[in-house]
Amino acid sequence: MNSSVLRGATAVAGVGHAGLGAAHGYAEIEILAQAARQAVADAGLRMSDIDGLCTCSAAATMWAMPVAEYLGIRPSFIDSTMLGGSSFVAHLSPAMHALQAGECNAVLVCYGSTQRTSAMNRAAVGKMRQMLDPQPYETPYEPMQPISAYALATSRHMAEYGTTREQLAEVAVAARAWARLNPEAYTRDPLTIRDVLDSRMVCDPLTVRDCCLLTDGAGAFVLVRADRARDLPHPPVYVLGCATQVWHRQISSMADLTVTAASVSGPRALRMAGLSTQDVDLLCLYDAFTINTILFLEDLGFCPKGEGGRFVCGGAIAPGGRLPVNTNGGGLSFGHPGMYGVFLVIEAVRQLRGQAGARQQEVDVALVHGNGATLSSQSTAILGTAAAL
Amino acid sequence: MQDEAQAGPGGGPVPLGPEQTYFAYLHEGEWRIQQCRPCGRAVFYPRLACPHCEAQDFDWISPAGRGTIYATTVMRRGVQAGGDLNLCLVDLDEGVRMMSRVEGVDPAVPRVGDRVRARLRRDEGASLVVFELMEAGA
Numbered sequence: 001m002n003s004s005v006l007r008g009a010t011a012v013a014g015v016g017h018a019g020l021g022a023a024h025g026y027a028e029i030e031i032l033a034q035a036a037r038q039a040v041a042d043a044g045l046r047m048s049d050i051d052g053l054c055t056c057s058a059a060a061t062m063w064a065m066p067v068a069e070y071l072g073i074r075p076s077f078i079d080s081t082m083l084g085g086s087s088f089v090a091h092l093s094p095a096m097h098a099l100q101a102g103e104c105n106a107v108l109v110c111y112g113s114t115q116r117t118s119a120m121n122r123a124a125v126g127k128m129r130q131m132l133d134p135q136p137y138e139t140p141y142e143p144m145q146p147i148s149a150y151a152l153a154t155s156r157h158m159a160e161y162g163t164t165r166e167q168l169a170e171v172a173v174a175a176r177a178w179a180r181l182n183p184e185a186y187t188r189d190p191l192t193i194r195d196v197l198d199s200r201m202v203c204d205p206l207t208v209r210d211c212c213l214l215t216d217g218a219g220a221f222v223l224v225r226a227d228r229a230r231d232l233p234h235p236p237v238y239v240l241g242c243a244t245q246v247w248h249r250q251i252s253s254m255a256d257l258t259v260t261a262a263s264v265s266g267p268r269a270l271r272m273a274g275l276s277t278q279d280v281d282l283l284c285l286y287d288a289f290t291i292n293t294i295l296f297l298e299d300l301g302f303c304p305k306g307e308g309g310r311f312v313c314g315g316a317i318a319p320g321g322r323l324p325v326n327t328n329g330g331g332l333s334f335g336h337p338g339m340y341g342v343f344l345v346i347e348a349v350r351q352l353r354g355q356a357g358a359r360q361q362e363v364d365v366a367l368v369h370g371n372g373a374t375l376s377s378q379s380t381a382i383l384g385t386a387a388a389l
Numbered sequence: 390m391q392d393e394a395q396a397g398p399g400g401g402p403v404p405l406g407p408e409q410t411y412f413a414y415l416h417e418g419e420w421r422i423q424q425c426r427p428c429g430r431a432v433f434y435p436r437l438a439c440p441h442c443e444a445q446d447f448d449w450i451s452p453a454g455r456g457t458i459y460a461t462t463v464m465r466r467g468v469q470a471g472g473d474l475n476l477c478l479v480d481l482d483e484g485v486r487m488m489s490r491v492e493g494v495d496p497a498v499p500r501v502g503d504r505v506r507a508r509l510r511r512d513e514g515a516s517l518v519v520f521e522l523m524e525a526g527a
Contacts, residue, residue, distance in 0.1 A: 136408065136412070137433075137434040137487065137488065138488045140515075140517050141476055141488050141489060141490050141517075142464070142471070142474060142476075143464070143476055143488070144464050144466075148462060148464060148476050151462035151476075152460035152461070152462050152476070152477070152478055153460065154462075155460045155461050155462055155501055156459065156460040156501060158501075159460075159500075159501035159502065160501075200465075201463075201465050202465055203462050203463070203464050203465065203476075204462050204463040204465070204497060205462075250488075251478070251488070252434075252478055252486055252487060252488040253434075253486075257459070257460055257478075
């Protein structure tokens, strides 16, 4: 199927989230269901209209089934591909294909986690993961994953391109400045570059403020064919392009720690959209760690390789800067419930609909970029308003 | 089933896959990695087919044990968790990369580009390949 046929053929019709921050007293499936119901209602649909389901979990290997059961739906299209945090951006492509092939008419993409408040023993889960998903050539060295992998990538970027801790801190400070404009963001205290540099070192050179938050949260969105979206309550947000690329699993198998597969997924998504980086008004980048934003700005073509640290300086990606990045506050300050990909899409939709309140930008084209595991999976989507069609 | 597990076809020993072969060597105190016979390139981690030429024909060679730090970090851990620990990626002179750690110095001392030499460390019967910094110019 030619990409140009799919450009703009599918639209996001509804978004919703629930349990952001700390969802005391609620189970994972319950906040997921709250977010799902919100997204379906936002789309002007009923749960019984949903006949496609995309979801996955960091723990449950058969997650699509309990989700379908709990929501009381009987989907004819299911995709539960698990690529880590990028998954819910990666789900766009199969969902789009299924919708266009007529396998289903309304796809619900959803995720939820109560990692912050649940009684789950994180150390025990870590041990279990080592047994179920062994990495025998890395585990003996006791890496603290995922942060160790990102710290290694940071060390390489610093050595090769002279990137500094201050430049990394700029990313965290910009994210916080955006979060301060978003009443839904979890962490909204003022943050300075000095604060980031002076906070607790976790994995050199990354401090706790270079790392995303550990929060609860659930998010969902609904995809329909574009013709149907035009009859639903909100202005459609069109999927203009999307592409996913996987190069490795383990950080020790990544060929060049300064170049991610975003350097392929980004251009592929833009090509499908028939657009260039200059057409992009706003970016939602998966900022699990401050180095991510720098790597993705480079790999997606917003600055040359190695220039990401210098690019973000002087508040360039903060409110009032030259390129709005992660306007909700990102994984660094908005929230990060284990996997964050679904929230990238939600923020882009809010901005494209003009529902972003104090942080609203003038946006017709948004680039969403998801990352999974240890820089392992990369998934880019280009979303746009009717003006971008 | 038990008998079959102990004897391969024709009564010989059960052949081991690349992963178990690697760890069996390490267990005997020998560090060996794969080298593809047809294309001559070293391969790590051990696998069934050469990632460069797809051949499935390997020698198990002993690396010279010298390499260069490609990336490095210090995992800041409490004393109870074992204390601070170095974690690095080392590019062996044979042309492959592996995760390891540098021992013998403060974990923050190793730098990207430093030359290192491998050492086999034996802990509770298991052998682990770790590295030490080589003197400048070595």
